[in-house]
Amino acid sequence: MRKVFLRSIISTLVMCAFVSSSFSVNADESKPNDEKIINNIENVTTTKDIVKSNKNNIVYLDEGVMSIPLSGRKPIAIKDDNNKEDLTVTLPIKNTGDISKISSNGTILYKNNSSNSSNIALQPKNDGFKALININDKLANKEYEFTFNLPKNSKLISAATYLGKEYDTKEVFVVDKNNIITSIISPAWAKDANGHNVSTYYKIVSNNKLVQVVEFTENTAFPVVADPNWTKIGKCAGSIAWAIGSGLFGGAKLIKIKKYIAELGGLQKAAKLLVGATTWEEKLHAGGYALINLAAELTGVAGIQANCF
Numbered sequence: 001m002r003k004v005f006l007r008s009i010i011s012t013l014v015m016c017a018f019v020s021s022s023f024s025v026n027a028d029e030s031k032p033n034d035e036k037i038i039n040n041i042e043n044v045t046t047t048k049d050i051v052k053s054n055k056n057n058i059v060y061l062d063e064g065v066m067s068i069p070l071s072g073r074k075p076i077a078i079k080d081d082n083n084k085e086d087l088t089v090t091l092p093i094k095n096t097g098d099i100s101k102i103s104s105n106g107t108i109l110y111k112n113n114s115s116n117s118s119n120i121a122l123q124p125k126n127d128g129f130k131a132l133i134n135i136n137d138k139l140a141n142k143e144y145e146f147t148f149n150l151p152k153n154s155k156l157i158s159a160a161t162y163l164g165k166e167y168d169t170k171e172v173f174v175v176d177k178n179n180i181i182t183s184i185i186s187p188a189w190a191k192d193a194n195g196h197n198v199s200t201y202y203k204i205v206s207n208n209k210l211v212q213v214v215e216f217t218e219n220t221a222f223p224v225v226a227d228p229n230w231t232k233i234g235k236c237a238g239s240i241a242w243a244i245g246s247g248l249f250g251g252a253k254l255i256k257i258k259k260y261i262a263e264l265g266g267l268q269k270a271a272k273l274l275v276g277a278t279t280w281e282e283k284l285h286a287g288g289y290a291l292i293n294l295a296a297e298l299t300g301v302a303g304i305q306a307n308c309f
Contacts, residue, residue: 034101037134038109041121044191044225045132051124052106059124063232064134066129072096072110075149076129078232087154087174087183089230090147091131096120107132115139128231130182135226138218146228148208153177155207159266163244167258169266172202172210173241181241183232184268190214190226198224236308237271243301253297260294270294274308 015097054058057068064086076090095118096119098109108122117140132298133144148156154176160168160174170187190198199215214226233241240257243249249257264270265289273291277283283291298304 002076012277034109036287037119037136038103038107038296039241040223041109041123041132041134041225042059042103042105042107043129045123047105047107047123049123049125050106050167052127053108053124061232062070062127066124068108068122068124070168071098075147076122076131086091086172087151089131090149091120092133092144092146094108095133097143109134117141118144125231126256130227130228130229133212133214133226135214135216135224138216138220141236142214143203144212144214146210146212148174148210150174150208151176154182155202158204159200163258163262167262169262170202171266171268172204173267175245178245180245181233181238181267183230184237185210185233186229187266187267188212188225188226188228190216190224192216192224193221195206198226200226202228208211231268233268234271234275236275236304237267239301239303239307240271240298241267243298243304248301257294258299260290264294271308274298278309 050058053068059066059068064078064267069076073093075090076178077088078086080086091279094114095112096240097113099108100111101109102167106123110120112119117135117137118136119136121134125133131146146308153295154174157173157175158168159173162173162181163169172185173181174183176182185202186198190200192198198220201213203211203213206210210228212226214224216224218232244254244257261267261270264273270287270291273283273287274295277286277291280292280295283295295309298308
């Protein structure tokens with residue numbers, strides 16, 4: 001049986017925002033329908049990594065299972081292989097109702113019970129999910145709050161706080177009671193209908209609430225797509241995270257490792273590049289000297305050697 005457990009925070013968690021600029025004499029006709037919303041989402045976010053849920057709304061992860069809620073008011077629940085709940089994630093409540101449509105690719109769209117200005121959609125992945133926010137007009141909210149019910153003594157923490165501001169990767173981490181990263185939320189991003197970047201960022205509230213702020217304006221070309229991506233940390237990224245969080249690295253070596261991870265675009269991306277490039281030549285081609293230098297600093301560390309090389 002195929003498994004899939006969320007591997008990199010809360011990568012990542014995942015959000016899309018759309019704002020429609022179409023006009024019609026009939027106001028109802030100007031509102032995007034479910035199919036249009038899903039098409040917009042899937043045109044911006046790839047569908048190749050979507051994992052479809054079964055008839056019981058269960059997705060089998062690499063390590064554990066994920067339950068997809070029939071209503072957006074209910075949380076996404078992730079359990080490990082021993083059926084022990086690892087965490088839950090609650091979607092922005094004001095914008096979520098029951099499932100209104102599931103595309104042939106597996107994108108799940110929820111109704112908006114409060115307005116037609118935005119919707120929430122999900123794309124399950126083999127290591128997590130994308131929580132997509134679809135903003136249809138300039139009247140939509142600019143802030144979307146996701147609540148994490150985390151294991152005891154775990155919390156959300158920004159990469160700037162965890163790694164230091166000079167090595168900020170713009171990721172958000174879930175760390176456990178030992179300060180070890182257990183999942184990753186990819187950096188916030190947003191694009192308008194013309195493919196231009198829209199200012200967006202994360203805010204962390206009370207250790208377990210993540211807010212994505214999308215700073216569109218009345219002059220923004222709609223729709224706008226924003227995508228926070230939550231993922232359970234993988235073996236390679238996990239072993240690097242453990243070495244950093246446990247204090248195995250220190251001094252100049254730790255500074256170099258943080259520097260190279262930041263240059264490569266974050267812990268999750270750096271780990272994927274390490275795993276994907278098996279030779280030094282491939283590493284140079286995939287990530288340049290930052291990946292070569294990171295690999296050199298990590299070579300010989302038992303856990304990292306086994307999981308990343």
